[in-house]
Amino acid sequence: MSLINKLKGTACAGVMALESGIGRSTRFHEIENFIVFQHAPALGTVIHTTPLFSALKCAVPAARITVVASGFSVEALRNNPNIENLVVTPNPISDLKSSVQLLRRQFPFRNQKFATLFPLGNERMRVTLQAVLSGASSRVGFAVQPALYRIPLEFDKARSQIANNLRIAEALGHAAPHVEPRIFFSEQDEGFALELLAGSGVNLSKPVAVFVTQTSVTQRKSWRPERFRKAAAYLKDRHDAQIIFIGTTAESKAIEELRSGLSFATVNLAGQTNLPQLTALMSLCTVGLTLDTGPLHIGRAAGLPMVVIAPAWSPPIEWLPVNNERFRIFKNADLPTAPPDYIIDEVSVDDVTSALEDLLARFGEERLRLSAAKALQGK
Known part of the structure; x- marks a missing residue:
């Protein structure tokens, strides 16, 4: 010793x-x-x-x-x-x-x-x-x-x-059954989120899809921009969905580059909310598409149904909402470590759009009723 x-x-x-x-x-x-x-x-x-x-x-x-x-x-x-x-x-x-x-x-x-x-x-x-x-x-x-x-x-x-x-x-001697994580927001936080969405031209009587396309530069968890674009186009064509991108201020430039390849209008709200406001915003949306990164956990805490694109090298049991009906997790390969040039190519656009379709079929109407009612209350 x-x-x-x-x-x-x-x-x-x-x-x-x-x-x-x-x-x-x-x-x-x-x-x-x-x-x-x-x-x-x-x-x-x-x-x-x-x-x-x-x-x-x-x-x-x-x-x-x-x-x-x-x-x-x-x-x-x-x-x-x-x-x-x-x-x-x-x-x-x-x-x-x-x-x-x-x-x-x-x-x-x-x-x-x-x-x-x-x-x-x-x-x-x-x-x-x-x-x-x-x-x-x-x-x-x-x-x-x-x-x-x-x-x-x-x-x-x-x-x-x-x-x-x-x-x-x-x-401590107590029973502790599973409980989902929660971030609680105030009426002011929700009011801010409603105003931000309305000011961005988002109509909460129509489907709203949140996209989380960026992670820290130190994390090898990326999905190709063209695949995000195809998923966004699918939701727009099939459901007339409004696409919202969220992230940090530092991620806004990369989000703008991704959005520039789309032929229809989308919204970039990166860096425009604090944590409770972002939780309130995600609670008002219909469905999400996210990488395995911080906003995934915020969306989960807000109860937002989401498709999660997970890297092959990360153990899903530790961080991801496995066996939860509100989430579809795609971890389509297993690697012991992350290769230097790793991109999550093993998850296809068809995987993602099929899962988004399933979530919208199961939870879309419920989410739309909730968000539309909130929008009316906020007026």
Whole structure:
């Protein structure tokens, strides 16, 4: 064992010794107060934590949940009705001292029993240190230093991100059936989305298809632009659908290049919404076509039926909505890693258009009624 590891072990033992009188005999199934740390760096990771909040409120109706968050986690969780208190701190990865100072000033549940929870994506030593140095004991969840946790967990590759996070509720002694992720938006967010669509010439009494055609440049998850164009033309010709492209501001140029090859008008809303507004917008649409990337998880959280084009090298069980009737997932090949020049050519246009047709047949009328009613209410 190296000297550094010995020092870490000694420090961890010291911390646990100091906390030995704080909840060592805690009966976790009786706890009603929870502090959840959420500094995950990926949007999908944050969204896949939201079922844990629902599960805790279902198992413990009197549950009081405080989330300590930074970055886009704040936007994703701000309107969640299962969360009583959202404490916004600097990210401890970049500013541990300030994050600890702020949390100590706003620390919840003083002199009360509570459990401190760490969902996936927060297995970072500095996140754990923010909790330790702020006085958040009785730690349960996914750990980079298990010795500092009452109940440490490791990721189970045979389960999804959602199912793994629900294991935290199970570790506390509660049943935790599957719950779909949710991002909640306000009336103002929905009003903004309605105005944005109307101002872009979108008529919600006709089908609206959302296209997510871009991913981070570091991700090998692309589908050829001409195939997106053919799918868009199919929806336009067959259903007179209106095509909306979404993404980040940085992705807008690539979206414009894709749109320039279409013979009919489409709408580019990339970079024009924040996260709750985008969720509201996607909730108003009829169907979606998306790569396996962040907006997929937003659409899922909005309940939008979608066709998902997935790369051959990514395990679907971890991130994708498998066995869910509102989604059609195409992962038509299996590769151990992503080749440097990889493009998802194994998924054809016919695969995608057939699946879009199926989703529209099953959910199209329901979605149109919902969006048209929202549009009338907004006038």
